[in-house]
Amino acid sequence: MTTNDHDRRRAGALILxxxxxxxxxxxxxxxxxxxxxxxxTTDSAGNSFTAASVELxxxxxxxxxxxxxxxxxxxxxxxxxELEYLGDVDAVEPLRIYGAFxxxxxxxxxxxxxxxxxxxxxxAPGALTPVYSGTAAALPTTxxxxxxxxxxxxxxxxxxxxxxxxxxxxxTNTAQGANATASFTWEVxxx
Amino acid sequence: MTAxxxxxxxxxxxxPEVDGQPSTSTRRERFLTVSRFxxxxxxxxxxxxMLFSLLPTLIGWDAMVVSSxxxxxxxxxxxxIHIDGDYPAExxxxxxxxxxxxxxxxxxxxxxxxxxxTADGSVAFQTKGDANLVADSAVVAAAEVxxxxxxxxPFAGLPSYWAGTGQWFKLIxxxxxxFLAAAITIDTIAFYxxxxxxxxxxxxxxxxxxxxxxxxxxxxPSTSAAFVSTSDGSGSFEMTTTWLVDxxxxxxPVAHWxxxxxxxxxxTVVYTDDFESFGGYTDFGSxxxxxxxxxxxxxxxxGLKTSNNDPNGGWRSxxxxxxxxxxxxxWVYRPSGFGGGSIDRLGLEDGSFNGYSANVDHxxxxxxxxRRTGGSASAIGSSVAFNAPEDAWYRLELARNGSSIxxxxxxxxxxxxxxxxxxxxxxxxxxxxxxxxxxxxYIDDLTVTQTSTVGTAVDRIATLDGQYQGxxxxxxxxxxxxxxxxxxxxxxxxxxxxxxxxxxINTTTRxxxxxELWFEANSLTGRQVLYEEGGGTNGINIYLDGGxxxxxxxxxxxxxxxxxxxxTGVTAGTRYHVGISLDAVTARSLEMYVDGVSVGSAxxxxxxxxxxxxxxxxxxxxxxxxxxxxxTAGGGGFHFDGNIDEVVLYNTALPADRILNxxxxxx
Numbered sequence: 126m127t128t129n130d131h132d133r134r135r136a137g138a139l140i141l142x143x144x145x146x147x148x149x150x151x152x153x154x155x156x157x158x159x160x161x162x163x164x165x166t167t168d169s170a171g172n173s174f175t176a177a178s179v180e181l182x183x184x185x186x187x188x189x190x191x192x193x194x195x196x197x198x199x200x201x202x203x204x205x206x207e208l209e210y211l212g213d214v215d216a217v218e219p220l221r222i223y224g225a226f227x228x229x230x231x232x233x234x235x236x237x238x239x240x241x242x243x244x245x246x247x248x249a250p251g252a253l254t255p256v257y258s259g260t261a262a263a264l265p266t267t268x269x270x271x272x273x274x275x276x277x278x279x280x281x282x283x284x285x286x287x288x289x290x291x292x293x294x295x296x297t298n299t300a301q302g303a304n305a306t307a308s309f310t311w312e313v314x315x316x
Numbered sequence: 317m318t319a320x321x322x323x324x325x326x327x328x329x330x331x332p333e334v335d336g337q338p339s340t341s342t343r344r345e346r347f348l349t350v351s352r353f354x355x356x357x358x359x360x361x362x363x364x365x366m367l368f369s370l371l372p373t374l375i376g377w378d379a380m381v382v383s384s385x386x387x388x389x390x391x392x393x394x395x396x397i398h399i400d401g402d403y404p405a406e407x408x409x410x411x412x413x414x415x416x417x418x419x420x421x422x423x424x425x426x427x428x429x430x431x432x433x434t435a436d437g438s439v440a441f442q443t444k445g446d447a448n449l450v451a452d453s454a455v456v457a458a459a460e461v462x463x464x465x466x467x468x469x470p471f472a473g474l475p476s477y478w479a480g481t482g483q484w485f486k487l488i489x490x491x492x493x494x495f496l497a498a499a500i501t502i503d504t505i506a507f508y509x510x511x512x513x514x515x516x517x518x519x520x521x522x523x524x525x526x527x528x529x530x531x532x533x534x535x536x537p538s539t540s541a542a543f544v545s546t547s548d549g550s551g552s553f554e555m556t557t558t559w560l561v562d563x564x565x566x567x568x569p570v571a572h573w574x575x576x577x578x579x580x581x582x583x584t585v586v587y588t589d590d591f592e593s594f595g596g597y598t599d600f601g602s603x604x605x606x607x608x609x610x611x612x613x614x615x616x617x618x619g620l621k622t623s624n625n626d627p628n629g630g631w632r633s634x635x636x637x638x639x640x641x642x643x644x645x646x647w648v649y650r651p652s653g654f655g656g657g658s659i660d661r662l663g664l665e666d667g668s669f670n671g672y673s674a675n676v677d678h679x680x681x682x683x684x685x686x687r688r689t690g691g692s693a694s695a696i697g698s699s700v701a702f703n704a705p706e707d708a709w710y711r712l713e714l715a716r717n718g719s720s721i722x723x724x725x726x727x728x729x730x731x732x733x734x735x736x737x738x739x740x741x742x743x744x745x746x747x748x749x750x751x752x753x754x755x756x757x758y759i760d761d762l763t764v765t766q767t768s769t770v771g772t773a774v775d776r777i778a779t780l781d782g783q784y785q786g787x788x789x790x791x792x793x794x795x796x797x798x799x800x801x802x803x804x805x806x807x808x809x810x811x812x813x814x815x816x817x818x819x820x821i822n823t824t825t826r827x828x829x830x831x832e833l834w835f836e837a838n839s840l841t842g843r844q845v846l847y848e849e850g851g852g853t854n855g856i857n858i859y860l861d862g863g864x865x866x867x868x869x870x871x872x873x874x875x876x877x878x879x880x881x882x883x884t885g886v887t888a889g890t891r892y893h894v895g896i897s898l899d900a901v902t903a904r905s906l907e908m909y910v911d912g913v914s915v916g917s918a919x920x921x922x923x924x925x926x927x928x929x930x931x932x933x934x935x936x937x938x939x940x941x942x943x944x945x946x947x948t949a950g951g952g953g954f955h956f957d958g959n960i961d962e963v964v965l966y967n968t969a970l971p972a973d974r975i976l977n978x979x980x981x982x983x
Contacts, residue, residue: 135605136508139349143356143501150357151364195556197563199977206549223453230555286843292555294973297980298797304554304803312453312546314419315384 158312193290198233198300207245208284208311210277218314219273220284226261230306233296234261240275241285250285260306261290268312277313286311362494365472369396372467376402377887378428380415380423381473383480386445387425394474399463406460413465414443416456425465426452440865442568449544452864493721512776526896527723558979560799564832564964567708567974570820571965572777573813575790576801585748585760586642587634589608591619595631597751605630612751613647613760616709622755625657627691629752631665634764637666637747641767641787644714644749649758650678652706657754661686661693663714664746666766669741672696673750674714674723676704678792685714685723685738687748691728699739704733709760717767718787719809739807741786765831771812773804780818782935786810786955795891795961796834796982804936808839808957811908812937815849817930821965822849825928827901828969829856829869833935834982836891837958843944846894847963850929850939853950859944859954863887867896868907873923880906881945888958891977899969900926912979914972935963 191204208220211250222238229242239253257264265271290307292300359494369379377398382391390413391397398959399415406860408414410428418424429451430442439458441509444451462581478487589714592615594607601624608620622628648660663673669691675684683702686693702725703712710733711726727732747766771790773782784790796803804813817823835846848857856869870879886892895909901924907917931937937955942948962982 133508135349136352136504139353140505140508141355143353144360147357147360147364151361151368161785175733190893192552194554195562196553197559197566197977198557198980199563199973201567204551208547224549228553230553233555234553238901255542267419290551294977295980296981298559300555301559301981302555302557304552305554307551309549309551310453310546311549 127235135199151293157163169245176274191288196292198296199294201237201289203287203288203289205250205285207247208275208277208286210282210313212313213280214315216275219276220311220313221268221271221274222309222311223265223267223271224307224309225266226264226305226307229301230292230300230303230305231261231307233293233300234262234304234305235259235291235293236261237289239287239289241287243275243277243282244281245253245275245277245285247285247287250287253287257289260293261305268314271312320545322981326827352500355500356504358494358497359501363398365469368467368469369472372398376400377466378463378790379469380425381476381480382425385475386447387427388447390446391425391468392470394471396452396469396472397465398467398469399425400466401463403464405458408441408461408464409448414441414456414461414464415463416443416460417462418574419454423462423869424452448635452595453546455460483836491843500871506864509721517876527628527902537540543589544863552584558800560796560962560978561646563977563981564962567966567968567970567978568955569777570967571694571780571815571963573773573775573782573815574799574805575773575813575935575961575963575964576799583768584636584766585763586636586638586766587762589619589762591760591762594619597630598632599628599630601628603630603752608758609651611651611758612651618758618760619762621750621753625754626659626661626693626752629661629750630749631748633748634664634746635788636766637745638764638766638980639745640770642715643765643767644674645711645763645765647709647711647760647762648676649704649760650704651756651758654754654756659753660712660757661753661761662712662749662751663688665691665748665750665791666743666746667748669747669974671750672716672721672740673752674712675875676712677703678706683723683725683734683736685721685736687740687742688756689742696740697736700734701738715767716787718785718807718811720787720789720805720807720811739809741810742976755765757938778818778820778932780815780820782813783814785812786937788813795836795895795959796968799962803834803959805959806936806956808844808955811955813935814939815933815935820967822855822933823928823930825925826967827899827925828967828975829898830895830925830966830968830970830975831856831858831867831964832856832893832895832966832970832975832978833956833963834891834893835956836959837886837888838958839957840886840888843954844958845934845942845954846933846956846960847933848938849931849933851931852943852950854927854929855931855942856896856926857942857944858896860956861944862884865892865894865908865910866945868938868943868945869896869898869900869906869926871924871927871929873899873927875922876924878920879943880920882906882908882916882918883945884908884910886910891983893982895975895978897969897971898926898973900924903969907978909972909975911983912972912976936960 181261193202236255241253246252256272293299373379377400379396379398382393382395385393409431412428415423415425425447426443428441431446432440440455442451443456475487544878597605604623605621607617609617610616658678660676661673663671665671669688671688673686673688675686681703682697682699684699685697687696709728713724715722719739722737724735727733771784773784775781788811794802799837831847833847844860846858849855853873854871858867864883866883868879868881893911900904905917905919906916931941938952940952941950
């Protein structure tokens with residue numbers, strides 16, 4: 126056997142070996158993943174996944190942001206709520222807020238939502254940027270319809286959201302004693 | 317690279333081992349062999365992954381690169397998934413991983429966690445990233461699903477993912493290593509197949525092959541398994557039930573007379589008679605009033621007026637005289653068949669037989685109030701249709717409140733049968749109950765009550781209480797609605813609310829003042845003052861003159877060249893909110909608003925203050941001295957005929973929006 130033949134046989138063995146090893150590796154990966162992805166009909170609920178996350182919290186601990194009684198037209202009631210981004214995915218879309226009002230008084234309510242810059246708090250909201258100003262009825266009800274608000278790209282970044290709700294000054298006293306409820310959702314999505 | 321290949325071929329003749337240890341050249345050859353194996357494994361792995369990524373597109377599946385990790389651990393950023401757009405819709409359900417267009421027009425791949433089927437057959441899915449704590453906020457309609465995930469190829473999209481996210485520090489070293497591995501692989505294959513040693517040509521071919529495959533995978537679109545997190549909040553809003561009062565309080569009024577108090581002052585029952593023990597009555601003229609047991613509403617007896625027509629009758633002393641306001645409450649029984657003089661007449665009179673009496677006419681089927689002058693009757697107010705009961709007891713109530721007199725008939729159950737009213741201030745003191753009229757009729761259960769003419773118009777802000785005089789009727793009408801109380805009726809004759817001087821209001825020089833009130837005029841005849849303070853030199857007022865509403869302010873002692881006068885037309889029987897806002901120093905103007913809308917303003921050129929002004933104030937009439945648009949007026953008078961409600965004073969010039977707010981609140 127010449128040296129060349131020896132080398133060529135060795136090269137062939139290497140090719141065959143590398144081809145088999147890689148095919149097995151890829152096949153195993155692909156089948157493992159497909160099995161996990163498509164045969165698992167249970168919801169993994171997110172809690173067990175720790176590689177990366179987007180998480181948002183606010184300072185009302187899930188409670189009511191504000192209760193305003195005895196409102197009169199033309200005089201706004203305001204409240205501040207502080208949002209905090211707890212995720213570790215850095216590239217997130219700007220926070221958006223949406224919601225809906227219900228009740229007889231809703232037709233007479235005007236709403237303004239403003240936010241401070243990233244890092245702002247309710248104690249020091251700083252300069253405020255409006256994200257919504259208009260009637261309660263026209264408040265965006267979906268993430269897609271909502272305007273982009275503050276960008277919270279880094280974990281533990283806070284932002285103050287200031288709500289201002291007033292009964293329209295042109296309301297008549299048929300609204301007297303009426304009430305309304307509202308629910309708001311702040312949503313952050315990864316980019 | 318070429319050096320490696322060349323060296324490899326040159327050292328392929330094995331050198332003997334020395335002392336059982338591999339020689340340097342042998343160790344080098346083994347290292348190169350392992351390197352070559354690893355390089356080829358890497359190259360083939362990459363090619364397999366690309367093959368898996370690209371081949372399924374031949375059967376119509378769409379390959380996409382996962383760009384985030386919210387579907388972890390099932391899908392990771394950099395994986396390639398294959399989306400089958402030609403899926404049987406009915407197979408989608410909880411657990412399916414689907415791709416749809418997200419809110420930012422980027423495809424999102426998430427798992428269906430709930431299915432919502434509506435009655436009309438439409439289907440929508442609630443989706444969620446496995447790694448997300450919350451479901452996606454927007455539901456996905458079945459028609460919005462682009463495809464269902466069929467196959468995932470891990471890592472195959474990493475170069476694309478790195479490029480898309482700018483991770484060049486990973487991408488560039490990876491590409492260099494892969495190109496080297498590809499070159500080694502091509503060289504080895506060429507050597508095996510043909511015995512060629514390609515030198516640098518291997519590198520070129522390796523780069524070319526890998527580049528094409530890489531470009532194909534890099535061109536795959538990406539799908540975001542978007543991370544989502546939400547935070548919820550809520551609110552509850554309730555409007556006040558006393559908007560008007562609350563709105564007024566927002567602007568710090570200095571005085572607020574609500575004119576909604578019930579008639580105040582003590583009511584005293586002066587005389588009662590159940591006629592069980594008849595006595596004390598004196599007949600006059602040729603009249604006869606006697607006790608009778610023929611009829612009785614209670615007990616067994618009543619009083620019977622019989623013989624001879626009006627004005628003959630009987631009377632008795634009340635014991636305690638009644639002044640100003642009173643109520644006479646009595647039950648009456650008229651037998652049918654007494655045609656002659658069939659009019660029931662009774663009331664209160666003084667020692668000269670001056671006073672007021674009810675007049676219920678059973679022939680004419682009408683009812684009215686009579687004024688008695690020396691015993692003679694003359695009708696006042698209007699006559700109303702009333703078919704009075706016969707052979708049955710009915711109740712009459714003759715009430716005087718100041719100069720307002722009302723007569724009301726009730727049936728046995730308390731239902732109003734008829735009512736009429738009149739205004740007359742001729743007689744103000746009464747000492748006897750008088751029964752006149754035609755024969756025969758019975759009366760029973762008589763009560764005479766002294767009520768109050770003078771009451772307190774409470775100021776709810778600073779206790780600058782006013783005083784009702786003349787019989788202002790409170791608690792019976794409403795002008796401003798939504799205020800939670802009633803208004804006061806002024807008779808246009810002698811009713812007034814007097815307001816004393818106060819440093820909080822008028823005896824202090826001020827630059828600003830706003831006066832607001834609600835009114836509804838019964839008549840627009842003549843000049844009628846709604847509100848005034850001050851006198852001919854300094855002051856402010858709101859009044860009607862014919863069909864014109866005036867608001868004026870003046871301060872001649874400071875040198876104002878003229879009164880500030882604003883006017884507008886109004887109609888009777890309409891509720892109005894009027895506000896006049898004086899800013900003597902800054903704006904130098906008086907602006908008047910009707911129902912919250914400006915009807916004009918008057919300005920002055922000087923910046924002089926509005927001087928202090930004594931001389932008391934009043935609501936519903938002139939107290940003493942004022943200045944109208946056409947000059948000063950002394951004394952009192954100019955009584956308003958209608959209803960007034962919620963008179964408010966502010967020592968500031970309220971802006972238009974606040975006055976509109978108040979007007980809205982009361983409408």
